Amino acid sequence: MIRAAIVFFLVAALAVAVVALTGEPGxxxxxxxxxxxxxxxxxxxxxxxxxxxxxxxxxRALLWVIEAPKRAARARAEAKRKQGVEALSRxxxxxxxxxxxxxxxxxxxxxxxxxxxxxxVRVLAAQAAEAAGDHVAARxxxxxxxxxxxxxxxxxxxxxxxxxxxxxxxxxLRHAETAYGLARTARWAWRALLEAxxxxxxxxxxxxxxxGALERKIVPPLVAERARAALLAASAAGLEESDxxxxxxxxVDFATQAAKLKPEFAPGVVMAARLQAADGKIAKAGTLIEGxxxxxxxxxxxxxxxxxxxxxxxKLRAARLAGLANLKPEARESRxxxxxxxxxxxxxxxxxxxxxxxxEEPLTARIAGLMARVAYANGEADEARAxxxxxxxxxxxxxxxxxxxxxxxxxxxxxxxxxxxxxxxETGELIHPxxxxxxxxxxxLPQLPSAYVESTPFVRAAEAGGVLMPIPDDPGIGPGGFDAxxxxxxxxxxxxxxxxxxxxxxxxxxxxxxx
Numbered sequence: 001m002i003r004a005a006i007v008f009f010l011v012a013a014l015a016v017a018v019v020a021l022t023g024e025p026g027x028x029x030x031x032x033x034x035x036x037x038x039x040x041x042x043x044x045x046x047x048x049x050x051x052x053x054x055x056x057x058x059x060r061a062l063l064w065v066i067e068a069p070k071r072a073a074r075a076r077a078e079a080k081r082k083q084g085v086e087a088l089s090r091x092x093x094x095x096x097x098x099x100x101x102x103x104x105x106x107x108x109x110x111x112x113x114x115x116x117x118x119x120x121v122r123v124l125a126a127q128a129a130e131a132a133g134d135h136v137a138a139r140x141x142x143x144x145x146x147x148x149x150x151x152x153x154x155x156x157x158x159x160x161x162x163x164x165x166x167x168x169x170x171x172x173l174r175h176a177e178t179a180y181g182l183a184r185t186a187r188w189a190w191r192a193l194l195e196a197x198x199x200x201x202x203x204x205x206x207x208x209x210x211x212g213a214l215e216r217k218i219v220p221p222l223v224a225e226r227a228r229a230a231l232l233a234a235s236a237a238g239l240e241e242s243d244x245x246x247x248x249x250x251x252v253d254f255a256t257q258a259a260k261l262k263p264e265f266a267p268g269v270v271m272a273a274r275l276q277a278a279d280g281k282i283a284k285a286g287t288l289i290e291g292x293x294x295x296x297x298x299x300x301x302x303x304x305x306x307x308x309x310x311x312x313x314x315k316l317r318a319a320r321l322a323g324l325a326n327l328k329p330e331a332r333e334s335r336x337x338x339x340x341x342x343x344x345x346x347x348x349x350x351x352x353x354x355x356x357x358x359x360e361e362p363l364t365a366r367i368a369g370l371m372a373r374v375a376y377a378n379g380e381a382d383e384a385r386a387x388x389x390x391x392x393x394x395x396x397x398x399x400x401x402x403x404x405x406x407x408x409x410x411x412x413x414x415x416x417x418x419x420x421x422x423x424x425x426e427t428g429e430l431i432h433p434x435x436x437x438x439x440x441x442x443x444x445l446p447q448l449p450s451a452y453v454e455s456t457p458f459v460r461a462a463e464a465g466g467v468l469m470p471i472p473d474d475p476g477i478g479p480g481g482f483d484a485x486x487x488x489x490x491x492x493x494x495x496x497x498x499x500x501x502x503x504x505x506x507x508x509x510x511x512x513x514x515x
Contacts, residue, residue, distance in 0.1 A: 009053045013046055084114030091124045100132025119151055126158050130165075138162050153183050160192060169196070184216045198418035203235040206421070219425075225261055227425035232258035233268035234417035237410075240275065251275060259288045264295035266402075266430065267410040267420070270304045282308050293324055297333035299399055300409035302340075318345030332359055333399075339370055348377035365391045365444040366400050372446055384448055391445045401435035403442040 026041025039047075091106035107125040114121055126141035139162050145155030156179040163172035173196050179189035190213050197206040207228060214224040232254045239251035252275045258268030269292040273285035289305045292298075305324050306317065318341040325337040335358050342351035351374045358367070368391025376384035404411045412420065416433040423431045434441060 006053065009049050012049050017042070080113050081116065084110055084117065088114055088117065088120055088124060091128060095124070095127045095131045098131055100128060100130075100134075103128035103131050119148070122151065123154060126155075130158075130162070135162055135166055153179055153186060156182070157186075157188060160189075185218060187213075187218045190216075190218050195422075198421060199415075201238070201414040201418070203231050203238065203417075207231050207235075222428075223425050226265075226428060227421055229258045229262035229265045229268055230417070230421040230424045232261070233265065233271055234414075234421065236268075236271050236275070237412065237417065238414075240271070248275075252279060256288075259292070263288075263291045265424065266292060266296065266298035266300055267412075270298075270300045270409050273304050273308070277308050290324065290327055293327050293334075297328055297331045297337075298402075299333060299336075300402055302333070302337050303403070303407070304409065315345050318342065332361075335359065336366075336370065339374065343373055343377055348374070348379075352378055363390060363394045364397045365394045366397045367391075368394050369444040369446055372448070376446065376448065381448070384446075388445050388448060396435065396441065396444070398432040398435045399430075400444060401432050401439070401441045402430075404434070405440050405442055407442045 028039050028041045028044035030037040030044075087106050087110040091103050091110055094100075094103035094106060103124070107121065107128040110117075110124060111121045122141060122145055126138050126145070129135075129137035129141055139159065142155045142158035142162065145151040145158070156175050160172045160175040160179070163169070163175060172192070176189045176192035176196075179186045180193055183189070190209060194206055194209050194213075197203075197209060210219075210224050210227045210231065213219045214221060219227075236251040236255035236258065239247045239254070242248060242251070252272070255268060255272035255275050258265060259272040261268075263269065269288050273289050276282075276285040276288070286305065286308055289301050289308075293301055293305075302321060302324055306321060309317070309320070312320070321337055321341040321344065325334040325341065328334050335354070338354040339351055339358070342348075342354050355371060355374045361367075368387045372384040372387035372391065375381075375387060402410055412433060419433065420431050423429065
């Protein structure tokens, strides 16, 4: 106000001076109580303006003196507010640093200073008690927050975390259920409920939670689709071994839904194809595997595709597998499958040519085993042994670990399915529980004969260009994945007895309980 008055005075004085300088100063007379004052009009105007300015300054000075106590009170309140904000900030930093005692001291200080932020003070007090390991005080602080509508959700979350810290999962679950019913977007409550359902193997309830999360927009549609596919596959796996026809039909339905929902989810597709094939729907099973191969090739897919038909010649089987590989020829698994199909068809030259097209990458036991088989099929026994020796020290492939020693794909336990559901939903990538536990998988390295003589059937077949690689589920297959001739008997020198047909192995057979 003082600044405005000074500016107004200066402008008015300038105007009066301009008028006076033009030669028209005017005249002003004042008669008051016997006093007579005569002056020019310009001087009278300037005197009036100066008097008004002086009065304004004096008035503002008087007001400043009168308002001094209020200003001091406001200054003290502002200083207290700043101290309270600083105490809150330092308190939350102490909680983040895990310094419980310092956090509690600052929480007490903030409660005395930050009177205008009671919610933050309560949150800090509760978290400080947690950081200090005082679960009783933390529970009391969180319970106190339940009385305020705007803080109830935070209180429930704190009570859930406190209950978990004390090992009371049932109480923690009740708090999560209350919060999930209270707020439609409480993702932490939904996640806690989902993890509890997965831990219990309650796939149906987990599916309902995923659908509810999608409707509430807690998770994006892509995450919900992945979670549903994994849960449907887990549901099918739990019903597959049942003797009840209704349960079997339900397993087929669940697995088929999973395969159609996410064709790139190999566990669901393999399970659906296996169940449909058992139900006589070979064509539908093949279509599912072909669609999945176009999305994300996996070794379990081609093994299941191979086992769809068991009454075909090696050449027909090899042609069918080569057709599967051609659906996505640039993929690594497709290139490996071309080598496999050439070996099955008994064409060692084509197998060698296909092996040369494999991508350059670090050596694995599976690659070493495949190269050993290619070398052996071409009559290069020493090279085959060298590959086997290299493969013995090479690492395992995670995808190949999804096959157990008997060749059964995705033989997962309940906990494995629970972890797979969470991981696949969030990342879209498969986990490999057997690989993580370093469990034995299907043998990747062939067992070669210990000695070679001209009279052995294998060498005669090699010289004649015969079929060196019988189909993998031929009764004569060895553990290494191709026909290794047994060593001669000590007395007769002839080949040892072949395995009977009852020992046939199906690589895409149903899951069993994980070890």
